[in-house]
Amino acid sequence: xxxxxxxxxxxxxxxxxxRSTAPAATTFFTRWLLPSAPVSITPLITFRIVFGLLxxxxxxxxWWRGWITSVYVTPKFHFTYWGFxxxxxxxxxxxxxxxxxxxxxxxxxxxxxxxxxxxxVFFLAFTYVELLDVATYLNHYYFISLVSFLxxxxxxxxxxxxxxxxxxxxxRLTVPAWTIGILRFQMAIVYIFAGIAKLNYDWLIDALPMxxxxxxxxxxxxVGSLMYExxxxxxxxWFGAVYDLFIAFFLQNRTTRPFAxxxxxxxxxxxxxxxxxxxxxxxxMMVSSLIFFSANFHEKLLSRLPxxxxxxxxxxxxxxxxxxxxxxxxAACIGxxxxxxxxxxxRFLLYPGHLFWHxxxxxxxxxxxxxxxxxxxxxxxxxxxxxxxxxxSNTEFLTVLQEKMMSTQPDxxxxxxxxxxxxxxxxxxxxxxxxxxxYVALNGEHSRLFIDxxxxxxxxxxxxxxxxxxxxxxxxx
Amino acid sequence: xxxxLILLVIAFIGISVPQACKKPASNDTTPTETNGFDKKxxxxxxxxxxxxPAYAAMQQKIIDLQTASDAFIAAPSAATQATVKxxxxxxYQQYQRVVAFQFGPAETALLDVYVNYSGGLDYSFTTAGQLxxxxxxxxxxxxxxxxxxxxxxxxxxSNLYAQGFPALGYLYFAPNATGKFATNGPARNQYIKxxxxxxxxxxxxxxxxxxxxxxxxxxxxxxxxxxPIGNIVNQLAYQLxxxxxxxxxxxxxxQSNGVVFETKCEGYYAGNSIALATENxxxxxxxxxxxxxxxxxxxxxxxxxxxxxxxxxLAQFDxxxxxxxxxxxxxSASLVSQPALADAAYKEVQKLLTLxxxxxxxxxxVQITFTDxxxx
Numbered sequence: 001x002x003x004x005x006x007x008x009x010x011x012x013x014x015x016x017x018x019r020s021t022a023p024a025a026t027t028f029f030t031r032w033l034l035p036s037a038p039v040s041i042t043p044l045i046t047f048r049i050v051f052g053l054l055x056x057x058x059x060x061x062x063w064w065r066g067w068i069t070s071v072y073v074t075p076k077f078h079f080t081y082w083g084f085x086x087x088x089x090x091x092x093x094x095x096x097x098x099x100x101x102x103x104x105x106x107x108x109x110x111x112x113x114x115x116x117x118x119x120x121v122f123f124l125a126f127t128y129v130e131l132l133d134v135a136t137y138l139n140h141y142y143f144i145s146l147v148s149f150l151x152x153x154x155x156x157x158x159x160x161x162x163x164x165x166x167x168x169x170x171x172r173l174t175v176p177a178w179t180i181g182i183l184r185f186q187m188a189i190v191y192i193f194a195g196i197a198k199l200n201y202d203w204l205i206d207a208l209p210m211x212x213x214x215x216x217x218x219x220x221x222x223v224g225s226l227m228y229e230x231x232x233x234x235x236x237x238w239f240g241a242v243y244d245l246f247i248a249f250f251l252q253n254r255t256t257r258p259f260a261x262x263x264x265x266x267x268x269x270x271x272x273x274x275x276x277x278x279x280x281x282x283x284x285m286m287v288s289s290l291i292f293f294s295a296n297f298h299e300k301l302l303s304r305l306p307x308x309x310x311x312x313x314x315x316x317x318x319x320x321x322x323x324x325x326x327x328x329x330x331a332a333c334i335g336x337x338x339x340x341x342x343x344x345x346x347r348f349l350l351y352p353g354h355l356f357w358h359x360x361x362x363x364x365x366x367x368x369x370x371x372x373x374x375x376x377x378x379x380x381x382x383x384x385x386x387x388x389x390x391x392x393s394n395t396e397f398l399t400v401l402q403e404k405m406m407s408t409q410p411d412x413x414x415x416x417x418x419x420x421x422x423x424x425x426x427x428x429x430x431x432x433x434x435x436x437x438x439y440v441a442l443n444g445e446h447s448r449l450f451i452d453x454x455x456x457x458x459x460x461x462x463x464x465x466x467x468x469x470x471x472x473x474x475x476x477x
Numbered sequence: 478x479x480x481x482l483i484l485l486v487i488a489f490i491g492i493s494v495p496q497a498c499k500k501p502a503s504n505d506t507t508p509t510e511t512n513g514f515d516k517k518x519x520x521x522x523x524x525x526x527x528x529x530p531a532y533a534a535m536q537q538k539i540i541d542l543q544t545a546s547d548a549f550i551a552a553p554s555a556a557t558q559a560t561v562k563x564x565x566x567x568x569y570q571q572y573q574r575v576v577a578f579q580f581g582p583a584e585t586a587l588l589d590v591y592v593n594y595s596g597g598l599d600y601s602f603t604t605a606g607q608l609x610x611x612x613x614x615x616x617x618x619x620x621x622x623x624x625x626x627x628x629x630x631x632x633x634x635s636n637l638y639a640q641g642f643p644a645l646g647y648l649y650f651a652p653n654a655t656g657k658f659a660t661n662g663p664a665r666n667q668y669i670k671x672x673x674x675x676x677x678x679x680x681x682x683x684x685x686x687x688x689x690x691x692x693x694x695x696x697x698x699x700x701x702x703x704x705p706i707g708n709i710v711n712q713l714a715y716q717l718x719x720x721x722x723x724x725x726x727x728x729x730x731x732q733s734n735g736v737v738f739e740t741k742c743e744g745y746y747a748g749n750s751i752a753l754a755t756e757n758x759x760x761x762x763x764x765x766x767x768x769x770x771x772x773x774x775x776x777x778x779x780x781x782x783x784x785x786x787x788x789x790x791l792a793q794f795d796x797x798x799x800x801x802x803x804x805x806x807x808x809s810a811s812l813v814s815q816p817a818l819a820d821a822a823y824k825e826v827q828k829l830l831t832l833x834x835x836x837x838x839x840x841x842x843v844q845i846t847f848t849d850x851x852x853x
Binding site: 216228279378447 | 513514516597598599600601603697698699700701718722726727731732733734735780781783786827830831832834835836838839840841842843844845846849850
């Protein structure tokens with residue numbers, strides 16, 4: 001086992017770093033995708049520390065609130081991701097162990113001890129947990145999975161870490177520019193796609209769902225009484241859209257950056273106050289946005305921390321820039337990654353019908369706080385052979401969270417229907433048919449029938465194709 | 478890009494300024510509308526005019542029940558049984574008027590679990606032998622009486638099915654209820670006394686705890702899960718789910734291919750299931766409207782410009798009530814003789830449930846889970 005680990009580490013090391021100072025042969029493509037000019041490592045160091053700390057805090061919060069048990073242990077059924085049906089929760093002990101390991105990994109990432117191993121473990125554990133149940137899908141969890149994946153390949157432990165304390169020869173004070181660029185790119189993707197997602201009729205012209213959500217916030221001091229005013233809902237909607245669309249550009253631009261970061265703080269503090277239910281998301285964005293700041297800024301920031309040795313002193317062999325081996329392979333991988341990130345959120349264009357209604361191509365696309373959708377789902381299981389007919393109590397199988405999520409999302413409705421068919425087959429029904437009477441209300445419109453209640457869902461396959469059993473949407477006026 | 482930004486800013490000003498300027502004009506005509514809605518006044522009204530008086534009335538009905546119960550066990554006869562039936566029915570009906578206040582002190586005390594255990598929505602009605610819905614564990618009751626060793630505070634399904642109103646129904650009104658005092662009379666008397674005393678102590682505790690809880694209740698005008706407004710809206714949906722399931726649909730055989738479970742009706746032994754269900758639904762309507770006070774969830778919906786939805790909810794309450802009262806008591810007999818009547822009421826209750834769980838919960842932006850979400 002230990003031997004294998006050592007081999008794995010060696011493999012990662014040889015794959016990622018080249019010690020020779022000879023510049024690798026570069027093509028136009030690698031230069032474009034992999035800008036390799038050496039830049040200060042400091043932004044990566046800050047990022048590693050704040051990311052690790054934030055992950056540690058959110059794991060502790062999740063544990064403290066008892067969610068490990070209520071979300072991953074108690075439920076009798078889990079909405080698996082298509083293709084990941086083989087991923088199962090590890091039981092009460094196992095799940096707590098996974099979170100414990102994740103917390104330890106987050107701590108190791110923060111202090112930069114056994115960083116590579118820690119970030120690999122963190123990525124695997126976190127992604128495993130996220131793949132357990134679609135009902136828990138949150139965009140910022142997806143973001144964390146992506147960032148921790150990227151961090152596997154970045155030398156974020158090569159300065160101001162326990163690793164370099166133990167082995168000073170590992171210290172590198174400069175890294176290729178793309179290692180910071182890829183994190184900025186990821187941030188920009190989140191913001192810009194969140195902004196594009198807001199460019200729809202309901203959001204801009206009707207100020208929905210803000211007009212529904214804000215009156216529920218009238219308890220807030222000072223601004224509370226304004227929450228019923230339609231213009232406030234328009235202010236929130238439009239400010240949110242403009243902010244998301246352009247903040248990444250203003251953060252990237254050196255002159256506008258400090259001003260833009262003030263907006264980052266204001267915007268995310270506001271979302272944390274107004275919508276506390278979104279959890280750690282505002283904090284993730286606030287600290288991650290620091291990646292846009294200059295090396296000088298990070299140098300000053302880090303120099304306030306104990307035991308920090310300035311990168312400008314350069315006393316212990318850090319003069320060699322961090323270099324990657326196999327740059328063309330890296331360039332190709334990054335090219336693919338970037339393409340996926342840019343294209344995936346647009347996959348909804350391949351589907352007919354209203355995106356918010358059908359939710360085909362909705363996840364993994366940075367659609368955050370975008371609509372008010374709720375539903376009630378009633379299922380009937382019928383056995384044509386024996387003419388038996390059973391109305392299902394969802395509470396028997398689902399948690400409140402799962403039922404809420406399932407009631408408005410077609411793929412989850414189908415997964416649940418398939419589960420019911422399997423369950424009742426075990427109960428002695430020979431060919432269980434499952435019918436759903438589901439009502440959904442979108443953005444304050446009156447609830448209406450969501451799926452064709454005469455279709456046997458048990459016979460409908462999971463598919464990437466458009467689900468024709470979901471009834472078409474017509475906007476009410 | 479800068480041009481785009483300028484354009485957006487102009488468009489934004491273009492939209493928000495006229496909105497802002499329109500406001501004073503409408504302010505003159507309908508001052509209350511633009512000031513929004515006074516949630517604290519609503520919660521104060523709920524606490525002072527609905528919830529606390531209902532618990533006070535409940536306390537009184539339990540005292541009356543205790544008196545009648547003591548008279549019955551002192552001299553079990555048709556006459557004392559009739560007296561206790563009146564008191565029992567009155568107390569049980571009053572309980573239906575507080576059942577939707579299952580939050581705060583009632584939740585802490587587990588009032589609904591001890592006083593009128595419903596079995597929960599997560600146990601299906603598939604086999605007759607199981608303790609589900611409003612079953613009574615008669616074996617456990619008789620065993621408690623004969624052994625004399627029991628602890629009514631223990632939370633396990635059998636124990637919960639051996640106390641509260643359902644157990645009293647069995648002890649007072651089961652076939653040959655009066656004759657059963659012939660054997661083991663003093664132990665039977667003591668058990669009944671203990672069950673009544675347990676209900677009384679729980680109700681007294683909840684009623685007195687509300688005095689302190691009131692401050693917290695009226696001060697929290699949020700709509701998050703566990704907030705008073707969140708609790709009220711969620712309880713409306715939950716209680717309708719209970720009415721649709723354990724109170725009506727499941728005994729009717731909705732989960733069991735039409736196999737009727739008449740003994741699992743609420744109030745089976747007293748034979749007043751529909752009277753109780755009707756009282757339950759009336760109480761839910763009262764909770765929804767706030768009793769025409771201009772301070773209810775209904776009025777909040779109107780303030781949110783959801784008047785049409787509100788009208789529809791009110792109409793659906795009345796339709797469901799009208800269908801419910803058509804079912805003759807005892808429900809246990811009607812489920813077999815006239816299942817179509819129960820089925821019709823079931824359908825209307827489900828429509829009402831959908832409106833409250835989907836449309837009203839959505840309009841009031843009430844959250845039903847504690848866990849994080851990023852807006853659907």
